[in-house]
Amino acid sequence: MVRAVRKYRPNRRGRIKLARWLRVALLRLMACAAAGFATVLVGVPSITEGENRALIVAIPLAWACLLWRGSLIKVVLGPGALVVFGMWSRALVPCVVVKRLGEDPDALRSLLVLETQQGEQVDFGWFAGSLWDFLYDFTGVCTDAMRFHIRTERHLPKGAPVRLERRYNWSLVADSFAIATVACLGAALYLAVR
Template identity: 55%
Template sequence: MTRGLWQSGLADWYGPGTRVVRRVRGYRPNRRGEVTLARWLRVGLLRGLSCVAACAALVPATDRSVGAVDRSLICALALAWASFLWRCSLIRVVLRPGAIVRYRVWRHVVVPCSDVKELHRDAWRGGLVLETRAGEKIDFLWFDNSLWDALYDFSAVCADAMRSHAGSASVNGRAGMPAGLQRRFTWSVGADSLAAGAAVCLGLALLAAVRG
């Protein structure tokens, strides 16, 4: 398939042919020409739980019946959990012009389309794997075999989308990115802010313990 995901594959069966499913699978690029593939139900659930954990940190902070050290430690623990849950919601695949980017909890890897050799199923685990021309393998186990697939075959959509994107980038001459994988730490305003809050609370706990 040499056309983009938003122009191809619409005749394939990825779930019931309802208007909702057609709209969900009819991906469109954003202003930067990127398409994001994510399990939005999981994203919403995890970020909701993260907000609950962050709000829970406010309860001991206002409870004067608890010691300063305990208050700070409880707040730090709650904010640390909130940060971790928010980071788990960052798991996604982004199809950039000329590249495929897989995001995990802490790091992401950028795969130039020119380096993509094939996408196949791992013989041992059965998960979706992207293999580069240099022989490196990037797994997409987080995107396979979930309850979401019962209604909308996201695993197949993810695989078809990456194949289509790699093919269209090569045909359109947009695969001229620097060769080789790029692994980077994933920065997040939400997760990093919560982590900073947890660090501050932990510091306050240590300070209160020293003074006490």
């Protein structure tokens, strides 16, 4: 069973996703529960009207946004590059610019760090420590997969960037929760000063 789980195969786009799927499922369920709770709060007549209602509804919506963003964390092994998705941004790292992928000796706990030829760093601290690590060292499996990918994909695809690029990580669901939170806070502020 362990061998079957460790055999990562590319999807139709030639990409392999390394993610904590149990963590993803739990975080997304919790985000949906928080959004559902906010929806219920909107319809409860016993909550005070006006700014207090808007403020109370904004809190679970903010939690829903944060939880959903936490579920976006993953590493995608694509043609010629690693794409590291964090909560707020993603880093596109071409394999040709990777200098080292290993543990950071200066870290308080064991952290996997990728260093580029230009000296830029991407850490994978959020990727370590899970139930799967306890069962069969999932972090080690992911590290081996990334190292193998870097070794075998040292060519640059046509039109690919030649250095590490960081961009904002867009998410339709998380950004919708964030917009709803800001709208509720704006409504609460407007009703408070009116």
